[in-house]
Amino acid sequence: MPRTTTRRLAGTAVAAAITATGLLGTGTLGTGTASAETVAPLDRCWGISPNIVDQPYSTARLFVSPDGPGRVTAAVRDISSFWGGGYESVGRLDWHNLRTGKRGTAVDAAPIRLYVNGPTFRLNTGTGPVRVTLSAVNRNALWSIPTTSCSGTLQVR
Structure with a gap:
């Protein structure tokens, strides 16, 4: 096989492996999304x-x-499960617009599997800095386990 063909095949294999591991588009490697x-x-x-x-x-x-x-869509993308059946994550996102005082809560359930995204929240917060608090309850057929909560601030335009 010619050397250029071997290099192209190797480059394609590396790109496929990076895509399969979910590194492209997450800000870790690559140019991100459009x-x-x-x-x-x-x-x-x-x-x-x-x-x-x-x-x-x-x-x-x-x-x-x-x-x-x-308005924004906020998604949890960096959780996964090694188990084939995975589990379900019910996420809750409480938000507070610091400029207007408007508040709200969004809830979404998502299956968690290997390289499958978590909950996605559609928010109508108004513009300005928005303080968010994320928490989740993860469950399988036997039991449910809550997570700790975490907070941050979004800049909504």
Whole structure:
């Protein structure tokens, strides 16, 4: 096989491996997504998986995309489970617009599996700095386990 073909195949294999591990588009490696998505840092949330022998629930950021003036979508993307059946994560995001005083709560349930995104929240907060607090309850067929909560501030335009 010619050397250039071997290099192309090796480059394709590396790109496929990086994509499969979820590193592209998360701000870790690569150029990110085409939207105006940003990463909002949070204090670290912790929790054990309801599957016990699994990756712990641990996140310290939200991925935020604008949905129009004063509206955003905030998603948890960096949690996963090694188990084929995974578990369900019911996330709760409490928010408080620091400029207007407006408050609200959004709840979403999402299946957690290997490389599957977590809960996604659609918020109509109004513009300005918005303080958010994230918490979750993770459950399988046997029991539910709550996580700690974590907070941060979003800048909503």
